[in-house]
Amino acid sequence: MNWTDERVEKLKKLWSEGLSASQIAAQLGGVSRNAVIGKVHRLSLPGRAKAGGTAATPTRAKRPTSPPRAPNYAAARPAAPTRTVARPAGATVLKEEVDLDVMEQAEIQSVGSNVVVPMSRRLGLTQLTDRTCKWPIGDPMKEEFHFCGNDSPDTSPYCTFHAKLAYQPSAERRRAR
DNA sequence: CCCTGATTCGC
DNA sequence: GCGAATCAGG
Numbered sequence: 001m002n003w004t005d006e007r008v009e010k011l012k013k014l015w016s017e018g019l020s021a022s023q024i025a026a027q028l029g030g031v032s033r034n035a036v037i038g039k040v041h042r043l044s045l046p047g048r049a050k051a052g053g054t055a056a057t058p059t060r061a062k063r064p065t066s067p068p069r070a071p072n073y074a075a076a077r078p079a080a081p082t083r084t085v086a087r088p089a090g091a092t093v094l095k096e097e098v099d100l101d102v103m104e105q106a107e108i109q110s111v112g113s114n115v116v117v118p119m120s121r122r123l124g125l126t127q128l129t130d131r132t133c134k135w136p137i138g139d140p141m142k143e144e145f146h147f148c149g150n151d152s153p154d155t156s157p158y159c160t161f162h163a164k165l166a167y168q169p170s171a172e173r174r175r176a177r
Numbered sequence: 178c179c180c181t182g183a184t185t186c187g188c
Numbered sequence: 189g190c191g192a193a194t195c196a197g198g
Contacts, residue, residue, distance in 0.1 A: 038191050
């Protein structure tokens with residue numbers, strides 16, 4: 001690909017916005033990050049400051065990476081309150097609470113036994129329908145094994161809570177924009 | 178190992 | 189002018 005005026009312009013823009021060479025290369029398409037860097041040099045665009053003498057940690061432009069974890073009132077929370085939370089049947093209240101500490105819940109669940117899930121209807125296999133959460137709880141080899149059984153939205157196999165547990169991007173690479 | 182930008186140098 | 193290879197660093 002050749003450097004049309006358009007592409008050069010975009011390059012300048014993105015570069016000045018602090019995007020990394022590889023990110024810019026991705027947006028432009030058809031070029032490597034090396035190409036981008038090379039072009040930047042040829043255009044004599046300001047590289048990422050490295051400052052003369054007292055260089056410390058100059059690089060690393062401001063990346064849009066925003067850490068959305070703010071509240072953190074977690075510490076003020078009682079240690080292990082969970083078990084079977086009394087709550088109205090159609091619990092939609094979960095959603096927000098879950099957003100904040102899915103990870104913790106997940107950890108607890110994996111470490112401890114199976115017990116940490118908020119309200120389970122303790123349904124048996126035969127009691128499941130297409131609208132009940134099929135998240136398994138407990139050891140299938142044992143007697144107390146059951147399924148979550150809460151209402152699942154649409155045709156989802158899990159309730160909103162367990163859907164979040166099941167679908168965790170974890171080490172998600174973010175580069176699409 | 179992942180990533181970053183910087184430089185070099187054959188094309 | 190271009191950009192892969194390489195270097196230097198976090």
